[in-house]
Amino acid sequence: AQSVTQxxxxxxxxxxxxxxxRCNYSSSVPPYLFWYVQYPNQGLQLLLxxxxxxxxxxxxxxxxxxxxxSETSFHLTKPSAHxxxxxxxxxxxxxxxxxxxxxxxxxxxxxxx
Amino acid sequence: GAGVSQTPxxxxxxxxxxxxxxxxxxxxxxxxxxxxxxxxxxxxxxIYFQGTGAADDSGLPNDRFFAVRPEGSVSTxxxxxxxxxxxxxxxxxxxxxxxxxPLHFGNGTRLTVT
Numbered sequence: 114a115q116s117v118t119q120x121x122x123x124x125x126x127x128x129x130x131x132x133x134x135r136c137n138y139s140s141s142v143p144p145y146l147f148w149y150v151q152y153p154n155q156g157l158q159l160l161l162x163x164x165x166x167x168x169x170x171x172x173x174x175x176x177x178x179x180x181x182x183s184e185t186s187f188h189l190t191k192p193s194a195h196x197x198x199x200x201x202x203x204x205x206x207x208x209x210x211x212x213x214x215x216x217x218x219x220x221x222x223x224x225x226x
Numbered sequence: 227g228a229g230v231s232q233t234p235x236x237x238x239x240x241x242x243x244x245x246x247x248x249x250x251x252x253x254x255x256x257x258x259x260x261x262x263x264x265x266x267x268x269x270x271x272x273i274y275f276q277g278t279g280a281a282d283d284s285g286l287p288n289d290r291f292f293a294v295r296p297e298g299s300v301s302t303x304x305x306x307x308x309x310x311x312x313x314x315x316x317x318x319x320x321x322x323x324x325x326x327x328p329l330h331f332g333n334g335t336r337l338t339v340t
Contacts, residue, residue, distance in 0.1 A: 122266075145326045156230075157269070157317070157331040164326055203268050209326055213282050214259065216268040 115140040117204045119217035127225050132176075132191040134220045136204030139185065146187045147205040147214070148178055157203065163187060174198070199224045228252070230332035232318050238338045239308055247303040247335045251320030258301050259329060260293055261317040269317055275301060276324060308339045 120135040138144055148160040161172025168180040174197075178189045187204060204217040231250040239245050251258050256277055261269035271285040277298045286292070290308075295301040305312055315336050319329040 119268075147328070149329075156333045157319075157329075159328040162326075162328060207326065209324075212324075213271050213274045213285070214329060215271060216261075218268045219266075 115144060115206045115208060115212075115215055117146075117206045117215065117217040119204050119220050121220055122218065123221045123223065125223040125225060126194045128196055129193050132189070132194045132198065132222065134189040134202050134204075134222065136178075136187045136189065136217060137185050138187060138204075138206045140206055140208065142208050144206045145209060146178075146180060147207075148172065148176070148187075148189050149203045149205060149216075151201040151203065151219075153200070160189070160202070194222075194224045196224050196226065198222060230318055230320055230330050232316075232332035232335050234335060235333065236336045236338075238340060241308060241310060241339055243308050245305050245308055245337065247305075247316050247318075247337070249301045249303070249318030249320075249332060251299065251301070251318070252330055253299075255320035255322055255330070256298070257321045257324040257327075258295060259319045259321075260301070260303050261319065263315045263317055263334070272303070272316075281324075305337075308337075310339045313337055313339045 116139045118137045146163040149157045151157045161170045163180045171177045203219045207214045233248045258275040260272040263269045273283045275295045290306045292304045315334040317334045319331045321327040
């Protein structure tokens with residue numbers, strides 16, 4: 114069965130600093146991988162997705178993630194954090210159209226001025 | 227067009243009662259998902275529909291939980307004999323085709339069992 118592990122339930126950075134949120138996956142077949150974001154009092158929304166095209170995926174709000182098969186990782190990065198990036202971030206994996214999407218436990222990002 | 231709509235937004239019920247939670251997906255989306263999210267946790271998969279049929283119901287915790295989607299659009303999650311441990315936010319999401327297409331989430335129904 115597929116699964117994702119998010120290392121670090123809380124990450125704190127200063128405004129302008131690099132953001133790195135870690136995600137490792139486990140899948141018996143080539144996976145589709147996603148990052149979703151949940152802002153306070155809002156629903157989950159898609160940040161970016163990997164579907165076996167380019168290994169470096171660019172998403173909204175300056176975020177990007179790199180698929181590394183050798184490390185079974187799909188870490189999320191942003192070069193310079195903004196206060197508005199404070200939210201909960203979820204990594205998710207699926208095997209494809211006939212399969213369910215499985216989420217990690219989430220990482221709460223705090224951004225300090 | 228409208229997004230995914232979930233009603234009610236909040237539901238308080240007594241232990242042992244029956245509840246129904248409704249989800250209106252985005253028009254034309256064939257895939258519909260139910261998740262449960264407890265405080266500080268990620269969304270926990272419950273059930274996934276393709277059209278009218280449940281493609282995967284492996285996440286339903288026990289036989290008190292049941293979901294239907296009779297016409298391939300609106301879905302209802304039904305919980306019998308509610309327990310305090312059922313308290314959580316129940317999320318519904320839809321997507322155009324299924325697993326590899328992005329999910330569009332509703333704002334959830336917060337269920338509190340007293």
